[in-house]
Amino acid sequence: MIGSNSTSLPKSWRDNLTRYLLSTSECGCGEKSFPPRSICGSCRSKSTLRASANYMKDAELVAGSQHYDYLGNLIAPSFVNINGGTDIIIPTRITDAGPEEIRICMELEPTFRRLGETSQGAIEYGTIFRPKKNYKRFEKRDPENKCGKAGITAYGVSIPTYRIKMSEIAEALGKPAGSLEKGIGFDEKSVPAFDQDSLTMAVDAARNARVYGGMEGEKISAIYVGSESPPYAVKPTAATVAAAIEALPSVRATDTQFACSAAANMIPDALAAVTDSNNTMVIGTDNSQAAEGDALDYTVGAGAGALIFGKGDAIAIPVGRSFSHTSDIPDFWRRDGAQYPEHGGRFTGEPAYFEHVISAGKNLMKELEISPDDIDYAVLHQPTGKFPFAAAEELDIDRKKLEHGFIAKFTGNTYSACTLIGLASVLDHAKPEEKILQIAYGSGATAIGILWETTEAIKEKSGIKVEDMLREKKYVDYHTYRRSKNGH
């Protein structure tokens, strides 16, 4: 746990953008400063200063230290040289790294994390660094064929580095090996680092979507962040995301909540808000909690997915409208002030998940006059590894069509992010003119079905592939998982 650093609220607030964007200034005389200055520290000029944001630049470790906090977290305060021609040393902290991994000259990549708290308890966030991962990053190119319709123009995902195996959880809880893993249908699940939460993952996903999608921050006019595990009961995540992706100030930023469909429910609204010059964004993010030993303790993962909607160069466009099926059912809830959710066990199945998902899917196929054979990929909400496949069977959709989007097998249920990450993984693989059925489910309850059709522009991939992101991981034990999930 990273504690209070005694900063006052006004001071912390004044430094927000410096922490988020790693802003530096460079003067015409060559003097560089972090934080940025309004008067050059060397030549005292005011007019030749140029500020720049460095939050997507890699860095190199110049010097650093390592200590452990009382909970056993490795804290590695460090000095890094920002690459990309900036050539300036800034203080930072290395995260997601083991003690032997950290060495002078190592390559680092930026990530958004929780840094500490003000003296009054407001969370301080900022961009820090972790060991550079080996995945390819595809920069967006200008596609030749523009369809001119509103659709998904870019997407981004954030999945924590850490994982826990189902078998480790079972063993820690004293269950016989293999007794539960099979029923759950996941191999392992993602675990946030102690300095990650739903907000930090939302920012990392949004940055991947925006930056690799080649989108200017100020061209995003609306941001919807759907989550059931925001770090604040009251204070919007979307405002921090907007600041962290340079979308301030004219953006409409909104947090939404509807269990796991909080984000997907906003896709029709985000699409409707797209104009020729306005782009919109939907982010699903969750680091949901589970009581120790509960069924959810096995299934609940952590991750975020972000979609940018716009016109002109959409890679996937919706076919017709979306189809919802909603009822008032208490299958899963968390009472105000409660730390962990409650759920109805098997009651969450037939009258809840299956009733809604299947109804939405059947209605969609009927209204859009398509058959299961017209669907190339399906991404159904994944509370367990069994549910989506069982629902697909009812919908006559071949289980193979679910596999590219079945990311929960590696991350567990990422709640609001689940079908967004699944959709991202499918888009990584899809070719032009393929149809993708997305059905999100939110307890309480609703299912929303959207049929996407890919365009020619999907040939121009951008961003980081989900399968690459899943590859580099580190395993933790049950004790560490419980602790870091709670942000300690």
Place this chain on the structure above:
Amino acid sequence: LSLQSNIKRVEAMKKPIAAIVGAGRTRFGEFFKREYMSLALEAGQKALDSANMQTKELGAIYGGFFLPEITEYQGLSSSSFAEEMDINIPITRVEAACASGGLALYNGCLAIQSGRFDKVLVGGVEKLTNTDATSSLSTAMSSYERLYNFTFPDLYASMAGRHMHDYGTKREHLAMVAVKNHKHAKGNEHAQFRNPITIDTVINSAPVAKPLTLLDCSPISDGAAAIVLVKPELAKDYENAVLITGSDYATGSVGLYSRKTAPTAPLEEKFTSIRVTKLASEEALKMSGITLKDIDIAEVHDCFTIEEILAMEDIGLCEKGKGGFVVEDSFDEKSSHIVYKTDYGEKIFNCGGGLKADGHPVSATGVRQAVECYEQLSGISCHPVDRRLGKRPDYALIHNIGGSGAAGVVHILEVK
């Protein structure tokens, strides 16, 4: 560049600035039962008594006190001494974190040099056991360093790691500094730690900030120290007087990351060299008219073992990067004292154990260093180094650093 233009170009004066005629200190350690005032008064009274001076003779008092606002929740701490001593003379509290004591001495020198005062008391006090010392001390780093969870051990560990990377300095070199300083504290009745330690105990002590372990770090201490300064013309009236012939103070940025290196130096050099040490020691030596060769003993700011090595290099006693090897070549497990074989002859560093073993009640340290050198040079020390040095030391250099190298004060002392 801007820093360089600020350097004072004082003509070589070769004329004493002031004379130290009395000194006193408390033991250093964790004194949960004592107030800062009782520590300060004990040191101050001892200093006045040793100079055979009355309080009413004093023209002014300069006191280093780093954290009264935090450890005592006391502003205007200067006047709290007026209250206790029943005086109305100017009392000035100075603050430069761990260099507060050195800065008080520097200000005392300025007061004498100005001609305004004939006799001043210089003191330093700290009461670290009142609060969480680590977070209190971290006020002396940049807010951005605090934000990313740096502690002071982390800052010096960053320097140690980079020094080891660039120059091949060994882990054992750092440990030898601690072993040596514990040896030197053995005869020092005021020291916090007088127990002998070995290289292995240092390396195997609790990890603090990689690569530094607990015994690389100076301790959390309470304590006070004081000296009496008079104008040089009055030195002859006192039984034990030592002259101050050089006094300089240099500053740099609070943040280590933002600190300027010398104009042509690579960016990374800020982690392996403390520039204020170079600037202040060059200037102080120039003022004194002596050379590095003349120095017999030095009190250097070994807040962490790496800093003693950096100080040796930055003062210029050996080539950059060779400090650790000087320590190794000079090391003798069996000897009671270690004499560093520098490029400018043999010197004893930290005769009473330095910050590591004598203790480090922050603002008391800079003044304690002056007490140590005054007593060694005037032959009244309880742990003289004469025998190991083969003579009474004639010249001493005092090096006191604030923060991670944001402030540096250097004084040169000379026998009367």
